[in-house]
Amino acid sequence: MTFSLTILGSSAALPTPYRFSTAQVLNVLERFFLIDCGEGTQIQFRRFKIKSSKINHIFISHLHGDHFLGIFGFISSLNLLDRKQALYIHGPFKLKNLIDQYISTFDRGLGYEIIFQPLHYDGIELIYEDDKVTVESIPLRHRIPTCGFIFKEKERLRNIKGEVIKELKVPIKCLQQIKEGEDYVDDSGKIFPNKNLTTDPPKPRSYAFISDTAKNPQIIEHIKDIDLLYHEATFADEGKKRAKQTGHSTARQAAEIAKLAKAKQLILGHFSNRYKSLEPLLIEAKEEFSNTDLAIDGKVFNIPLSKHN
Numbered sequence: 001m002t003f004s005l006t007i008l009g010s011s012a013a014l015p016t017p018y019r020f021s022t023a024q025v026l027n028v029l030e031r032f033f034l035i036d037c038g039e040g041t042q043i044q045f046r047r048f049k050i051k052s053s054k055i056n057h058i059f060i061s062h063l064h065g066d067h068f069l070g071i072f073g074f075i076s077s078l079n080l081l082d083r084k085q086a087l088y089i090h091g092p093f094k095l096k097n098l099i100d101q102y103i104s105t106f107d108r109g110l111g112y113e114i115i116f117q118p119l120h121y122d123g124i125e126l127i128y129e130d131d132k133v134t135v136e137s138i139p140l141r142h143r144i145p146t147c148g149f150i151f152k153e154k155e156r157l158r159n160i161k162g163e164v165i166k167e168l169k170v171p172i173k174c175l176q177q178i179k180e181g182e183d184y185v186d187d188s189g190k191i192f193p194n195k196n197l198t199t200d201p202p203k204p205r206s207y208a209f210i211s212d213t214a215k216n217p218q219i220i221e222h223i224k225d226i227d228l229l230y231h232e233a234t235f236a237d238e239g240k241k242r243a244k245q246t247g248h249s250t251a252r253q254a255a256e257i258a259k260l261a262k263a264k265q266l267i268l269g270h271f272s273n274r275y276k277s278l279e280p281l282l283i284e285a286k287e288e289f290s291n292t293d294l295a296i297d298g299k300v301f302n303i304p305l306s307k308h309n
Contacts, residue, residue, distance in 0.1 A: 002027050003153065003205045003303040005228065007269070008044035010295040012234050012248075013066050014273040015039065020297055021066040022270055024230070025050055026151060026207060028133045034058045034074075035149060035209050041070035042077050048298050052078060057128060059135070060091030061211035062146035068095060072102050079110050086113040090127050090137070092145060093118040121145045124222055138222050140213035142247040148210040150223065156201035164197055202305040208263075212270065214244065215253040220261045227303045229263040230295065232270035236281050239272065251281035255288035269295030 004027045009020035021038025025045075032054040034041075045052045052074065060068045068091070078087065089099070096116040103110055117127065121139045128135035132154055137147040157179035165175070170184055178184055184192040208223045210231040223229060231254035235243045243250050249257075251268050258266040266289050271278055278294050285292040293301070 001029060001202075001305060003029070003207070005207060005230070005267075005301045005303075006048060006050065007267075007295045007297055007299045007301075008041055008048065009036075009038045010269045010271060010297055011038075011066070012270045012272045013064070015066075016273050018297065019271060019273075020044055021070065022211070023070065024209065025055070028151060028153065028205075031130070031133060032056070033135070033151070036061055036067045036211065037069075037071040037074055038066045039069045042074050044297065053081065053083065055087070056085065057088045057090065057135075059127075059137075059149050059209075060089065060095060061140075061148065061209070062142060062144055063092050063094060064144065064212065067211065071095075071099070075099070075102070075110070075114070078112065079106070083112045086115050088115045088117060088128075090117045090135075091119060119145075119147050121147065124150075136222075138208075138219055140211060140219070141216040142212045142214070146212055148208065148213070148219070150209075150226075151207045153204035153206065155204055158194070158198035158201055161197055161199065168192065168197075170197075200308050203308050205303045205305075207303070210254075210257075212247065213249060214247045215249050215257065217257070217260065220257065223257075223261045223263065225262050225264075227264045228267065228301060229258050229261065229265065230267045230269055231257055233268035233281055233285065234270050234272050236275065237284055239274075251285040252288055255285035255292055258289045258292070263289075264291065265301075266292045267295050267301060268292060271295075 006025045008023035011019035015021050020040045022036045023038050023041040024035040026033045034055045119137050124138045127137050134152050136150045140146045140148050183194050206226050207228045208226045233251040233254040234248035235250045240250050
């Protein structure tokens with residue numbers, strides 16, 4: 001029951017020898033989502049031994065180069081690897097035109113279909129759903145239209161108490177309804193409360209990717225109680241003025257958002273290349289929100305299962 005995030009790139013506009021441009025892979029119950037695709041993303045897939053063939057959905061937050069320029073090489077490599085299944089790309093509408101132009105330069109086109117789903121920026125929006133997980137886009141406050149993404153597990157069915165079910169000789173045909181929370185009524189009409197037949201499922205897990213943005217308290221209500229929050233932290237306190245000018249956040253501001261949202265854990269990322277050491281950013285953030293960590297290329301963050309409160 002995996003819910004894990006792998007950092008592929010953690011740098012802001014200019015990559016460094018140790019920090020690639022923004023990209024992440026989120027594994028939710030063996031559904032692999034690529035979040036942003038900065039330059040060099042496919043190299044990081046190989047470096048960290050993640051199979052690119054597992055990616056069926058790519059989410060691009062906005063059209064600044066450090067968040068999407070890697071997608072062209074990624075598309076090409078998937079073609080060279082003889083991909084056949086469709087690839088879904090969720091991103092700004094203008095990205096579709098760029099991808100179409102790129103594909104048109106292929107001698108024989110692609111061997112697989114790209115299905116483009118444009119983002120909107122007028123409010124929070126459900127952009128993906130299956131039987132296990134939902135993905136929502138959330139508009140941010142940057143210099144150009146930019147979205148963040150919120151990934152949530154759906155509530156699981158209740159867990160059957162096997163010994164009780166066996167003792168009561170509950171028919172198999174009734175198990176689904178019991179898992180869904182219904183009581184069991186035997187042939188004599190006796191009612192067995194569901195709470196005696198099942199236990200609570202684990203609490204659904206959640207992850208929020210807050211890409212490039214100035215400090216934006218409006219997002220707090222949408223990421224309330226999030227298990228894992230990634231929030232850009234391009235600058236330390238000394239760069240607060242520059243952050244405001246460029247539509248970015250400081251580490252402290254990211255931590256303030258995490259604190260107000262009552263997040264369980266905060267990850268800082270999108271670091272300016274001016275910082276050779278990231279320790280000052282971490283220290284400043286922890287002064288506001290203690291459970292803070294750094295997005296380091298290759299680092300994996302696991303969200304364990306937990307019980308309902």
